[in-house]
Amino acid sequence: MGDPKGFLTTPREDWPRRRVEERVRDWNEVYVPGALLPIISKQANRCMDCGIPFCHNACPLGNLIPEWNDLVSREDWRAASERLHATNNFPEFTGRLCPAPCETGCVLAINQPAVTIKNVEVSIADRAWEEGFVPPRPPERLSGKTVAVIGSGPTGLAAAQQLTRAGHTVAVYEKDDRLGGLMRYGIPEFKMEKHHLERRLEQMRAEGTKFRTSTAIGRDVDAAGLRARYDAVVIATGATAWRELDVPGRELAGIHQAMEYLPLANRVCEGDLETSPLSAAGKHVVIVGGGDTGADCLGTAIREGAASVTQLDIYPQAGGERDEEREPWPTYPTRVYRVSAAHEEARDLRTAPYADADARMFAASTLRFTGDADGHVRELHLVGVDDRRRPVPGSERVIPADLVLLALGFSGPDRTDGLVDQLGLRLDPRGTIARDRDFATNVPGVFAAGDAARGQSLIVWAIAEGRAVAAAVDRYLTGGTRLPAPIGPDDRPMAV
Missing domain, CATH: 3.50.50.60 (FAD/NAD(P)-binding domain)
Known part of the structure; x- marks a missing residue:
């Protein structure tokens, strides 16, 4: 807690947006470049060290928010990056795209404007890239096990990165010509410029993850045949069947x-x-x-x-x-x-x-x-x-x-490509892929995560699903795991 009175003396100040007349003439992100860092340390000081940080429970990733708020208030960006990346593979995505349920769970929000958690998060992530705090982390040794991840949205990418770092040989299959899923072709450029995505993909390639684009499993590649070639398969195709x-x-x-x-x-x-x-x-x-x-x-x-x-x-x-x-x-x-x-x-x-x-x-x-x-x-x-x-x-x-x-909105995974039927996957009454407490489907060695199994949700839940299914797959392949599993398949946001 950098300033014990920060939440009393410092008003909330958000990242300012560019003038409307200017930003609608281009596709760049809507925020004023460089305007966040001068204000963010004071904003992080508003974190009140509440003792029971409900922001943790509001975030399915379990982000260590008070810790990196304190580190940012002291301008220790390297340590802040380490604490942020300890729970979140892609904070530069969530810091731009997540609606920040952590802020509505902030204790300060009971009777004051919440801490600008989302702004602090994205400032740490961007500073970490600028300072070189997020180099590739290839595994020290390979396990000899192979995993196919179907889908390159936030769930698939998070699962692939976790499994690659655990030493497994991972190939990500994407039906589109470019990687990223909805982050690539669904999210407009003015919400997240795609160089943020490209930068993270290059890190994953350097770590050893393989990518196969323009490959629709079920249409271009037989799903059952793919399962036979890999020790495990993770389905992270998203909920793309529109209403x-x-x-x-x-x-x-x-x-x-x-x-x-x-x-x-x-x-x-x-x-x-x-x-x-x-x-x-x-x-x-x-x-x-x-x-x-x-x-x-x-x-x-x-x-x-x-x-x-x-x-x-x-x-x-x-x-x-x-x-x-x-x-x-x-x-x-x-x-x-x-x-x-x-x-x-x-x-x-x-x-x-x-x-x-x-x-x-x-x-x-x-x-x-x-x-x-x-x-x-x-x-x-x-x-x-x-x-x-x-x-x-x-x-x-x-x-x-x-x-x-x-x-x-969307009702579940698209079945027109044949993936579900070729594998013989069981669906639940909502039309999403059924799975057990270990994220496993009814087909041995096949796991399901993200919107394809959970239903339409937020990017922060997608990344949490990816991290959790990676732990489940690692346990299936090796008999144990050190990978974190922030959520279970039946966990849901806090509700009355």
């Missing part, structure tokens, strides 16, 4: 899933395309779904030059503070009105003339789509709903829609 919207007019052209739209914009940033075939330029865009994926579509459409962008959220507009009755501290409050960078941009640029606040229309449910003579969508018909999602009489509205993006 549909079954309303009249869904068949019209111009209505797409968010994960059809976002990857194309990312490919433009990668240099694969000059412009996206689904570009929002000059179009009236409607996003159906009020979550983070919808916000990613919003920021992307704004940068592509949409004529207007409106986001529909079926829930009523939440208040600015947590509901202490329904979601008391230290649980993560899901129903709080939050303004992301994309919503701030939509509000300031007034890109949604039909919206209630920033770009969002709350308590709105889609009734149907109508189109023109060529079969292209032109209008979205909606109705207001009450707290039980029942239509409110007289609340029907029609808004223009040349491009509709469905951001309704």
